Amino acid sequence: MDKIGKNVVVIGGASTAAEAACYLAENGKNVTEICRQGRIAYDLNPIRSIGYMNSLAVKLGVKVKKNAQTLKIEPGRVTFRNAHGVERVLECDDVVVTGGFAPNAAAAIAFAQAAPEFYMIGDCRQPGTMRHAIRDAYAVAMQI
Ligand SMILES: Cc1cc2nc3c(=O)[nH]c(=O)nc-3n(C[C@H](O)[C@H](O)[C@H](O)COP(=O)(O)OP(=O)(O)OC[C@H]3O[C@@H](n4cnc5c(N)ncnc54)[C@H](O)[C@@H]3O)c2cc1C
Incomplete structure (x- = not known):
């Protein structure tokens, strides 16, 4: 945390x-989050997203630029570009980019010949949540 600047x-x-x-803000950083959606943590259910994460961000002083696009x-x-289509600049010391996930299928396929049967499950097949990974594992286990 010491290596990260004040404005993130x-x-x-x-x-x-x-x-x-929120973690950065809790640790004393001035944080601005740029979000393409109308709320942060949009991938969570509304109770956890609005009721918890968005409220926590407000409480911790995270400034959220909603419906905005990083250029x-x-x-x-x-x-x-902000929600009104106007270009804006944020001065900062550090940037954290969490722009989505892509599976590293090639790393998994490298093991394809290691055993008589080979299955890909979880994030190496399709990035998701622990629930998806466990469901994948269950489906494969039932075939073996
Ligand atoms: C920041 C973050 C937060 C998340 N929060 C949540 C959450 O709150 N709730 C939720 O349900 N999901 C969450 N997820 C998603 C969840 O972590 C994944 O969907 C889940 O861990 C996928 O399980 P997995 O077994 O497919 O992969 P992983 O959990 O990634 O396990 C793969 C393992 O394989 C190992 N490995 C890779 N290559 C090799 C190799 N060549 N040799 C040996 N071992 C290797 C890795 O070290 C790793 O231990 C989050 C993901 C991230 C990145």
Whole structure:
């Protein structure tokens, strides 16, 4: 945390970005989060998203730029388009980008010949949640 500057911009609006923003704010950083949706933690159910994460962000002083789009990241500044379509610049010391997930299928496929039967489950097949990974595992286990 000591290596991170005082002013931090978090890019992304899903729960991982919201959690990172709140964590940084809890640790004394001035945090601005740029989110393409109308609320942060949009991937959570409304009770946890609105009732918890969005309220927590407000309580901790996280400034959220909703319905906004990041345009450019340069040393010390992030340019974004706000909800009214106007370009704005945020000065900052550090940027945290949580722009989504992609599976690293190739790393898993490298093991395909290691055993007579090979199955891909969880995030290496399709990034999701623990529930998805467990459901995948159950489905495969029932076939074996
Ligand atoms: C920041 C973050 C927050 C999250 N929060 C939540 C949450 O609150 N609730 C929720 O349900 N889900 C959450 N998720 C998603 C959840 O963590 C994943 O969907 C779940 O862990 C996927 O399980 P998995 O077993 O497929 O993969 P992983 O849990 O990633 O396990 C894969 C394992 O394989 C190991 N590995 C990789 N390559 C090799 C190799 N070559 N040799 C040996 N081992 C290797 C890795 O080290 C790792 O331990 C979150 C994800 C992130 C990134």
